Amino acid sequence: MAHTTFKEQPGGPRYDAAAVEELVRQYSGPLFAGCLAMGFPESDAEELVQDTFVSYLGAAERFEGRSAIKTYLFGILYNKASQLWRLRRRETSFDDADQAFEQRFYARGMWARPPQGPEDAALSGEVAAWIRRCSEKLTLSQRSAFFMREVEGEKTESLCNILGVSPTNLRVLFFRARTRLRECLEKNWLNKT
Numbered sequence: 516m517a518h519t520t521f522k523e524q525p526g527g528p529r530y531d532a533a534a535v536e537e538l539v540r541q542y543s544g545p546l547f548a549g550c551l552a553m554g555f556p557e558s559d560a561e562e563l564v565q566d567t568f569v570s571y572l573g574a575a576e577r578f579e580g581r582s583a584i585k586t587y588l589f590g591i592l593y594n595k596a597s598q599l600w601r602l603r604r605r606e607t608s609f610d611d612a613d614q615a616f617e618q619r620f621y622a623r624g625m626w627a628r629p630p631q632g633p634e635d636a637a638l639s640g641e642v643a644a645w646i647r648r649c650s651e652k653l654t655l656s657q658r659s660a661f662f663m664r665e666v667e668g669e670k671t672e673s674l675c676n677i678l679g680v681s682p683t684n685l686r687v688l689f690f691r692a693r694t695r696l697r698e699c700l701e702k703n704w705l706n707k708t
Contacts, residue, residue: 545667570595596659657688
């Protein structure tokens with residue numbers, strides 16, 4: 516077995532209750548936080564985390580250990596979240612990211628309107644609430660990539676495996692997520708301060 520979730524016993528492998536309990540204890544929090552960052556309400560987040568563990572336990576015998584268990588679990592979570600997302604919300608079309616980029620800079624490459632970065636206010640609850648609101652306008656892939664990189668600190672290789680994208684596509688997801696978050700924050704929050 517590649518992971519200690521199972522014990523070999525007469526009649527075939529059985530779940531190791533202590534290992535399963537440790538797995539759930541260690542990864543429930545990060546998975547739940549990931550769901551919230553993807554924009555799911557707490558009730559959906561709890562269900563997605565449970566579904567992730569159920570799926571893992573159903574496939575744990577096939578886990579070969581080629582990736583970290585955390586990466587494997589986030590991969591399952593991402594797939595479950597994608598399924599739920601498709602059921603609950605149709606994809607919102609966004610303006611072309613290149614057009615948004617061009618509007619931000621003059622022909623020479625200088626900012627048309629320099630970004631405003633209020634470091635002191637970044638810690639406030641109001642900013643966090645606006646970031647949550649603005650992240651709801653991102654696609655699930657963009658939110659997942661942004662959260663797992665910026666909050667969870669996942670490496671590029673792990674993110675590519677979890678999201679099933681190439682490194683180039685991952686950079687595009689980050690660029691679009693950051694651009695759209697900045698646009699939304701500038702439009703909504705910064706104009707009200």
